[in-house]
Amino acid sequence: MRIGELAQQTGLTTKTVRYYEQIGLMEEPDRHTNGYRDYGDDAAERLRFIRDAQAAGLTLAETGEIIGMKAAGQSTCAHTRDLLALHLAEVDAQIDRLLATRNELRAMAERAAAMNPESCNDPARCQVIEARAAAEAAPPRRAPHHRLLPLA
Structure with a gap:
């Protein structure tokens, strides 16, 4: 899916999605030959997680820590509870x-x-x-x- 569709699905702006990519919270998506981003379904789930973490009061850096721990296969419950x-x-x-x-x-x-x-x-x-x-x-x-x- 394109960035506009992803943004609409998650209630964020395309600018926000690009920013999250820039700071490493989102992985760089595949690109079509015309240069358009092509996001998978997991991108919407990741953006919802980031949005929900922010709504809970976590910073983007803290959210990035949790995402990194998950990517490394670590349990995040205790860390999140402490935050x-x-x-x-x-x-x-x-x-x-x-x-x-x-x-x-x-x-x-x-x-x-x-x-x-x-x-x-x-x-x-x-x-x-x-x-x-x-x-x-x-x-x-x-x-x-x-x-x-x-x-x-």
Whole structure:
């Protein structure tokens, strides 16, 4: 099959297929006498694997490692599991950073909403941002200590 048919079958562009050939993820196909590429059915399966690996968060280099291991007759399950665990940990860390950023933005928005709009009259400074810095510099507030009084 020609490159256009292969690209359409796999949902990729012809440019992407050529790129994958260039970096070694796809084998060079046979060529007709007119120079057109002639792909076998295994090419579509390989492209779907590459696409699915990317959708799972694997890089092209990692996908190439797996393809190389398979070509060498090695089992890839443990290697793939380790790669996925690594990417999952990276995603979890990114989610933690995003949640911390969200909390900080929420706190700043609440401080901004509580501020008197008329106090925002100095074009050289931003009281909302400065309020954040002041809140960070302030010593932590201690919870009030309550004494129990004897009942009369």
